[in-house]
Amino acid sequence: MKVTVIGAGNMGGAMIRGLVAGGRVAAGDITAVAVHDKTLNAMREVGVQATTDAVAAAKTADVVLLAVKPWLVEGTARQIAGAVKDSALIGSVAAGIGLADLVSYFGGDKPLFRIMPNTAVTVGESMTFVTAGGATPEQTRTMISLFEPLGKVMEVPEKQFDGCMALASCGIAYALRYVRAAMEGGIELGIPPQMAQTVVAQTLKGAAEILLRTGNHPEAEIDKVTTPGGITIKGLNAMEANGFTRAVIEGLKASK
Ligand SMILES: NC(=O)C1=CN([C@@H]2O[C@H](COP(=O)(O)OP(=O)(O)OC[C@H]3O[C@@H](n4cnc5c(N)ncnc54)[C@H](O)[C@@H]3O)[C@@H](O)[C@H]2O)C=CC1
Numbered sequence: 001m002k003v004t005v006i007g008a009g010n011m012g013g014a015m016i017r018g019l020v021a022g023g024r025v026a027a028g029d030i031t032a033v034a035v036h037d038k039t040l041n042a043m044r045e046v047g048v049q050a051t052t053d054a055v056a057a058a059k060t061a062d063v064v065l066l067a068v069k070p071w072l073v074e075g076t077a078r079q080i081a082g083a084v085k086d087s088a089l090i091g092s093v094a095a096g097i098g099l100a101d102l103v104s105y106f107g108g109d110k111p112l113f114r115i116m117p118n119t120a121v122t123v124g125e126s127m128t129f130v131t132a133g134g135a136t137p138e139q140t141r142t143m144i145s146l147f148e149p150l151g152k153v154m155e156v157p158e159k160q161f162d163g164c165m166a167l168a169s170c171g172i173a174y175a176l177r178y179v180r181a182a183m184e185g186g187i188e189l190g191i192p193p194q195m196a197q198t199v200v201a202q203t204l205k206g207a208a209e210i211l212l213r214t215g216n217h218p219e220a221e222i223d224k225v226t227t228p229g230g231i232t233i234k235g236l237n238a239m240e241a242n243g244f245t246r247a248v249i250e251g252l253k254a255s256k
């Protein structure tokens, strides 16, 4: 299977590295399309082919993934639309570009996908969403299987896509901002920054593992921590008095 990724920046580059590490596609069958020499060279170092010629790279591909900024998707799509094979799976990771947009660029007779990973593709722990349009179940399975080595994958209807993107693709930044805030609090409490970072990251990892392994509601797990009259409930109440939950909800709702 030949995979062409157009745009090898933060997300495209991370996906390519993840695909190579995932091993479901041979590095030599992956082509990165980029515009800058530095990016082309970085991609060649990963072992994939690299070119500036999007049309040529699209022509031979079984899967084409668009990973340019949203405002460049239409131009890039229209540039390659006549070149892609009829059977090629076409995916876009661009925020805000819907299936209807992709149909208008490529036509309605192609297997089209919206794909939304997050930057944890770099460590094989992405939360990736896939929405298919005009694709057979087998084609959808093929697209999903490409991303499975990069983390967890969920197929979702398009109406859930933007909410999922806010929770996971933007959400990884929100989780990291929590880490930064916690580190700053830890430093006030006398913990050195690097140590605070390790402590907070491991604590988040532990919290995430509890939820993923048990499926328990977070509040059930919080109850196990909050000793009546103890110190955790004082901390939680002080955080809520300062708008913690409200700030998270408003931030997610603003992510569109
Ligand atoms: N950064 C993230 O966490 C996520 C980004 N996305 C989506 O991924 C897409 C790319 O975002 P980033 O990687 O963050 O941006 P970026 O700016 O890091 O990468 C885009 C790359 O595309 C290249 N490019 C521009 N025009 C090109 C062309 N005609 N041919 C080939 N390459 C071209 C740029 O030089 C750049 O390297 C966006 O549409 C964004 O919505 C989706 C999920 C998460």
Ligand SMILES: O=C(O)[C@@H]1CCC=N1
Pocket: 095, 165, 169, 170
């Ligand atoms: O901030 C953005 O627009 C992109 C899409 C999801 C994560 N980063």
